[in-house]
Amino acid sequence: MDPTLGVDVAVHPGHTVVRVAGELDTDTCPRLAEVTDALTLHGRLLILDLSGVAFMDSSALHALRNRTRAEHAVLELRDVPGQGMRLLGLAGARGLFAVRPAA
Template sequence: MPDFTVTVAHDADETVIAAAGELDMSTCPKVAEAIAALPAGNTSLRLDLSGISFMDSMGLNLLLTLRRRLEDSGGRLVLTGVHQQPSGLLRLTGAYSLFDITEAADNLAGSGR
């Protein structure tokens, strides 16, 4: 199984979770663990998918569940760096328009804040 990594960075306004590898049935629990550890009251989450080369239906379900959870608590989910295959899956299922998606991940964790 290829390596899969999840990194988390917090600042005053936002949490950034960056994942790299394939987001599938075997790796979704690692992202779910990181999400479960979000600080209380943190209403903005940026999920950097620039390292995700493949996403299956379990990854899609994770994103939809996370989106609903954040919206129900008045929060906001932003996806960044969505590559061709995950983007294609989001479009194929009609879920693309449900997410706030930005292209660049330049200003994410590690930018000197």
């Protein structure tokens, strides 16, 4: 499996957007963690734009949720693909995040 994950960051007043492209899973979690660990969240909104994600599992999401909770930030999942919405539903995790499904 290719652990390549594209991650772009845009910092705005009051929120940060992290755009992810590729597969978001156990193999690629370290790349996402490397990028997000460098961010200062302290009460800010962190938007994870998943519009470029072809597949995802819950590993990265749980790690980000724990980090945002520790820093009193809010994690919003935006443009979640259908497979990701099913995963969140099966795991009973939809209520853990602010979620905006893909159109």
